[in-house]
Structures are given as C-alpha cells and as structure tokens.
Amino acid sequence: MKAKVDFEPKIVVFCCKWCSYTAADLAGTSRMEMLPNFTIIRTMCSGRIDPEFILNAFVKGADGVLITGCHPGDCHYVNGNYKARRRIILLQSVLKQFGFENGRLRYEWISAAEGKKFVDSVNEFIGNIKKLGPLCDVSKYLSEKKTNNVKSSITQ
Amino acid sequence: MTKPKVAFYWNASCGGCEEAVIDLAEDILKVVEAVDIVFWPVAMDFKKKDIKAMKDGEIAVSFINGAIRTEEQEEMVKLLRRKSGLVIAFGSCSHLGGIPGLANFWDRDTIFERVYKEIPSVINPDGVLPQTKTQIGDKQLTLPEFWDTVKTLDQVIDVDYYIPGCAPPPDIIMDGITAILEGKLPEKGAVLAPDKSLCDTCPRSEKKPDKISMKEIKRPHEIILDPEKCFLEQGIICLGPATRSGCGERCINANMPCRGCFGPTKEVIDHGAKGLSAIVSILGIEEEEKLSDEDVQKLIDQIKDPAGLFYMYSLPSSLLRRKIMRKGE
Ligand code: SF4
Ligand code: SF4
Ligand code: FES
Numbered sequence: 383m384k385a386k387v388d389f390e391p392k393i394v395v396f397c398c399k400w401c402s403y404t405a406a407d408l409a410g411t412s413r414m415e416m417l418p419n420f421t422i423i424r425t426m427c428s429g430r431i432d433p434e435f436i437l438n439a440f441v442k443g444a445d446g447v448l449i450t451g452c453h454p455g456d457c458h459y460v461n462g463n464y465k466a467r468r469r470i471i472l473l474q475s476v477l478k479q480f481g482f483e484n485g486r487l488r489y490e491w492i493s494a495a496e497g498k499k500f501v502d503s504v505n506e507f508i509g510n511i512k513k514l515g516p517l518c519d520v521s522k523y524l525s526e527k528k529t530n531n532v533k534s535s536i537t538q
Numbered sequence: 539m540t541k542p543k544v545a546f547y548w549n550a551s552c553g554g555c556e557e558a559v560i561d562l563a564e565d566i567l568k569v570v571e572a573v574d575i576v577f578w579p580v581a582m583d584f585k586k587k588d589i590k591a592m593k594d595g596e597i598a599v600s601f602i603n604g605a606i607r608t609e610e611q612e613e614m615v616k617l618l619r620r621k622s623g624l625v626i627a628f629g630s631c632s633h634l635g636g637i638p639g640l641a642n643f644w645d646r647d648t649i650f651e652r653v654y655k656e657i658p659s660v661i662n663p664d665g666v667l668p669q670t671k672t673q674i675g676d677k678q679l680t681l682p683e684f685w686d687t688v689k690t691l692d693q694v695i696d697v698d699y700y701i702p703g704c705a706p707p708p709d710i711i712m713d714g715i716t717a718i719l720e721g722k723l724p725e726k727g728a729v730l731a732p733d734k735s736l737c738d739t740c741p742r743s744e745k746k747p748d749k750i751s752m753k754e755i756k757r758p759h760e761i762i763l764d765p766e767k768c769f770l771e772q773g774i775i776c777l778g779p780a781t782r783s784g785c786g787e788r789c790i791n792a793n794m795p796c797r798g799c800f801g802p803t804k805e806v807i808d809h810g811a812k813g814l815s816a817i818v819s820i821l822g823i824e825e826e827e828k829l830s831d832e833d834v835q836k837l838i839d840q841i842k843d844p845a846g847l848f849y850m851y852s853l854p855s856s857l858l859r860r861k862i863m864r865k866g867e
Binding site for chain 1: 643806807808810811812814815818819821823826827831834835838839841843844845846848856857858860861862863864
C-alpha cells in the first residue's frame with residue numbers, strides 16, 4: 383500500500399521525570415537530531431503509568447506508545463520500574479487479543495545521562511511503527527452505522 | 539391517584555435478569571401494588587404498538603436489561619427512551635456489556651461462520667446464513683440486522699441510573715426501586731450500589747495478610763480451594779480489588795473468586811485495566827532486578843486468556859470496546 387510510505391505516525395512517549403525526561407532534555411540541549419513524530423508525557427515514575435493511560439493514548443489516536451523509565455535498581459521509588467515492566471508485559475498480551483500487532487507498545491530503560499539512547503530508542507520505535515502502518519481507528523467502531531448483509535464494515 | 543407506569547425490557551441477555559425480578563418473592567407484590575406495569579414481554583401480553591400509542595414520557599421508569607446487538611433492540615430501546623421519564627440499565631449486560639459482550643472478540647462474519655457452518659452439530663450444506671430479507675414466493679420474511687459490535691445500553695441511549703450485577707441481587711433491586719418510588723435518587727448517572735471495593739466488604743479480607751505475593755497462579759479447578767483464605771493468597775485471581783461491592787459476596791460465599799460482574803467503582807474508566815494492574819502488582823516475583831524480560835514474560839504467561847479474564851463482564855464498556863479484525867483471521 384502506497385499510503386504506508388507517506389504515513390507519519392503519532393507516538394506517545396511516557397517519560398519518568400528522574401531519568402528519561404532528563405535524557406530527552408539532554409538530547410535537546412545537545413542539539414541531537416531526531417524524528418519529530420512524538421509527544422512526551424512526563425510522570426513522576428514509570429510506575430505511575432496506569433494501563434488506562436496507555437489504552438487512552440491508543441483510543442485518542444496514538445499509533446504506538448513507548449514507555450521509558452529508570453534502569454533496574456535506579457528507580458527513585460525502589461521498584462516502580464519493575465511494576466511498570468510487569469504491567470506492560472501483561473498489557474502486551476492483552477493488546478494482542480484485541481487484535482493489535484506486536485510492537486505497538488514497548489518499554490525501554492533510559493538513564494538521565496543517556497541522551498543518545500533516548501534519540502535512538504525513539505527513532506527506532508517510530509521506524510517500526512511506520513512499517514506497521516496506522517493503527518485501525520478505534521473510534522471508527524463507535525460511530526458504526528448500519529452494516530449490510532454481505533460484508534462486515536469493520537474488517538480491515 | 540394513578541400509579542406510576544413501569545416497563546421492563548430485555549435485549550441481548552440470558553433471562554437471568556427477568557428471573558431476578560421474580561426472585562424478589564413477596565417484595566414483588568409491594569412493587570405491583572405501587573406501580574402499574576405496562577410492558578414486560580417475558581410475563582405480560584403487551585405489544586410494541588401499545589408503547590407506541592403512549593405519550594412521550596408517559597412511562598415513569600423503564601428497566602432495561604441486556605446488551606444491544608441487533609437493529610430491533612436498538613429500535614426498541616430508543617422507543618422506550620422516548621416514552622420514559624427514567625431509564626435504568628438493569629444488570630451487567632446493559633450496564634457493561636456483560637457475557638454477550640465477549641462477542642466483541644469476534645464480528646458478525648466470524649460469529650455466523652462458526653455458529654451456522656462450523657459447529658459440529660450443525661448440518662448446513664448450502665451454507666445458508668441469516669438474511670435481513672428473504673423472498674419466499676410473493677412473501678418477504680425479514681429479520682433484524684445483527685451488528686458487528688455489542689454495545690452497552692448507554693452507548694445507544696441516554697441512561698439515568700444503573701442497577702449492577704449478573705444478575706442484580708434482590709436487596710440491590712429493592713433499594714433501587716424504593717429510591718425511585720420515594721424520589722430519593724443520587725445524581726444522574728450513578729450506579730445504585732455502594733462505591734466501595736468488594737475486598738472492603740469481603741469476609742475473607744479480615745484474615746488477609748498485609749502483603750500478598752502470588753508466587754504461582756492457579757485456576758479454580760486446579761486446586762482444592764480453602765473456604766476461608768483470600769483467593770489471592772491461594773494463587774487464584776480474584777477481581778475483588780477492582781470490583782464494586784454490593785453483591786453480598788455471592789461468588790466468594792460459594793467458594794469461587796469474583797469475576798467482576800458489578801463492574802468497577804466510580805472513578806475507574808476501564809475495569810479490565812484496573813484489574814490487571816492490581817493483580818500484576820502482587821505477583822510474587824523474587825529478585826526481579828536479575829530477571830530478563832523473557833523471565834518476567836514466562837511468569838506473567840501463567841495468566842491464561844488475560845483479556846477474557848479481566849474483561850469478562852466489561853468488554854463493550856472498556857476503552858478499546860472490541861477487537862480489531864483483520865481479513866483471514
Ligand atoms: S481478593 Fe477476593 S477473596 Fe480476597 S479479599 Fe478481595 S474479594 Fe475477598
Ligand atoms: S463476587 Fe464478583 S462476580 Fe460474583 S456476584 Fe459479586 S461482583 Fe459479581
Ligand atoms: S523513578 Fe524513574 S522509573 Fe521510577
């Protein structure tokens with residue numbers, strides 16, 4: 383499909399205030415270049431990211447969600463990052479059952495000093511989502527009108 | 539004084555909600571004394587035309603159970619909405635989508651394929667599927683359209699209050715009806731049940747240790763269940779932490795874990811997401827810093843069919859509402 387080549391995905395990146403958000407800041411002040419397709423949402427800790435936030439991002443139009451947090455052992459609240467990892471791993475299985483392709487939800491540990499890793503992780507993630515193409519518009523179902531007898535209107 | 543008019547209606551449901559009204563036992567007589575039932579397909583012979591003939595708003599309250607999955611159901615609830623002062627979503631299916639809502643993991647094509655062609659007990663060599671219109675000689679037979687997606691009642695019409703449960707227990711129904719008759723209703727949109735979690739009222743929570751850590755996850759049929767210990771302590775997933783109280787701990791008292799039919803408490807948007815978040819936090823994973831993603835994945839994979847489990851009663855009301863279907867699946 384030609385559309386996929388021109389497709390500019392919308393990405394939400396959740397950043398922990400203590401690590402990856404500072405890394406993103408560092409990437410900026412060091413004038414590193416990166417793809418622009420993302421919006422950052424800052425939280426106090428990756429452990430604060432409720433699975434509802436992630437689902438909401440998809441429902442509101444995100445094609446991919448990247449969660450970033452402190453490296454193992456570095457979380458300011460001891461184990462918030464481990465809790466986040468568990469939730470994301472389980473949510474990945476749940477999303478698969480909801481018909482999402484693998485790779486639309488990922489997480490990455492990034493420390494405050496790793497500006498370059500932030501850039502690389504986000505770029506790579508955006509690249510992967512570009513390959514996957516747009517997420518089927520979930521809101522389309524909500525306005526589902528009359529279907530006809532032969533074809534389902536929601537089959538992609 | 540004329541008695542307030544009341545209607546009961548059913549959609550995609552199992553009939554249990556009708557049963558629940560009958561289960562009011564003697565209390566049903568009090569209800570019948572206080573109101574005039576003008577429509578109740580399961581028990582009384584009134585027709586759609588009788589409702590159509592009424593003035594808008596003439597029915598004081600309509601209690602509507604079942605999820606919305608066909609054109610006919612949509613038409614009927616829209617008609618009842620017009621004719622009613624208050625609409626109460628009655629039971630889990632109407633409130634959250636309920637068990638019929640699990641059909642949102644499929645769509646009409648895949649459901650019809652399975653039900654009318656693949657099921658071993660079906661003989662259908664010509665592959666006939668239900669049609670909205672069928673011509674037989676000079677007669678045309680019609681069936682209502684079957685939607686791809688099951689909806690909650692409030693996704694189709696405006697709902698004033700919710701009576702939760704699969705099915706709603708008698709005391710919750712009576713409290714709801716009494717509140718309506720006496721005009722002592724909370725703010726519009728409220729679920730007529732306590733806004734506490736089931737764990738708050740569960741008899742097993744007293745002896746529950748402060749910190750639970752589930753080392754292994756089991757399903758109820760795999761172990762002999764202790765009748766007093768919290769299910770989570772026994773490695774059985776219980777949705778009590780994420781579910782609204784008010785059912786009288788029915789499943790718990792029958793020695794079965796909660797599956798969430800009362801839905802979430804007020805502040806929660808997505809019941810399943812809350813449930814999975816609560817359960818995954820208490821997994822007893824040791825020395826987690828040493829574990830790779832694959833190790834954690836293996837432990838979490840012990841939870842079988844997570845989407846079906848955490849959204850057992852609430853799939854249509856969840857943020858995602860349904861599965862994305864792709865051709866050839
Ligand atoms: S988790 Fe279940 S068994 Fe345990 S206290 Fe809560 S409702 Fe009761
Ligand atoms: S224990 Fe849970 S599933 Fe069982 S009736 Fe109560 S709310 Fe519903
Ligand atoms: S403080 Fe950064 S992940 Fe917890």
